[in-house]
Amino acid sequence: MQRSKPPFRADHVGSLLRPASLRQAREKRAAGSLSAEDLRKVEDAEILKIIAKQEEVGLQSITDGEFRRSWWHLDYLEGLNGVEGYEMTQGVAFSGMNTRPKGIRVTGKVGYLRHPMLDHYRFVQDHTKRTAKMCIPSPSAIYGRTGRTAVPEKVYPSLDNFFADLGAAYAKSVRDFADAGCRYLQLDEVFIAMLCDEKYRHGLKERGDDPDYIGRAYGDLINAAMSDIPADMTVTMHLCRGNYRSTFMGEGGYEPVADILFNRIKVHGYFMEYDNDRSGGFEPLKIVPKDRSVVLGLVTSKTGKLEPKDEIKRRIDEGTKYIPLDQLCLSSQCGFASTEDGNTLSEDEQWAKLRMIVDVSKEVWG
16 A cells, blocks of 8 residues: 555655756856856756656655755755864775765854755745655764764763754754654664674774764664654654765674664664665564564665666565565665765666656555
């Protein structure tokens, strides 16, 4: 049976490939040859096109493709009080390359007033009759990449105090989205998923962090973020091991974080990477509470090759050995452009994948 509330049987993570006209406009703005107002006009026009395209392929959750952002996380985090972006000496290591050298750091007490992305959400809400979905980074995105480099001890001697302030700021931000009408919010969570990777866990220990403490702290931050939501608001979390220009950061099954995900964290649903062997098997899903949904990310956003429908159906069936079909939905494993650089596939290939997700969901759930 199809669903009338999110997450939907056919859903998506949110980010979409940026069209050439938008990329060119952003380059001109960065060079100083285009005004902020003229850039906004280009963004508005392109977002209207992709809203219509999402509706055309049959999606019920509608996003702005993150067309007003450069990064999935940094643009949002820079909108919090006490947080700033800066140019790092080198980017973060992914498989085969480093990211652009842009980072985030805390310069004072973390807090929240009003976030500019409220207007981004309202634009989508005002231009679709379907469910407007807002995607923001999970709170762990500040600390997870570089640890104390991002949160200097001179600013926050106590990490517990930092996490408390960050959770309170997120709670206010999420409530602001709710008051603006948002009823479908997604928290993009990389650094709990990265705890599935033994190399990453070893790196945490080397920098002085306890992976088990960090995992619990990240889970509590998510609970804090959604501590003041209205009863009819759905909050999901998307789990990702990295998605920069079709590369990745980590690997490993969900077993090391299953208890945190399904017993500690109180979200309503989970978007889970399952597009290849790097994510392990479905066995951890056997402890998902009966009132939660799992969106299986069986369709990869990293390449343009279209998966056979029968293969996707076979894997959904395999998942039902551990969790009832009625608790499952289908999506890509990640967005198609976690940064404005985008993944290595064409826009036509992107839309073909989203259309296929919709088609399979109808064939599986009716």
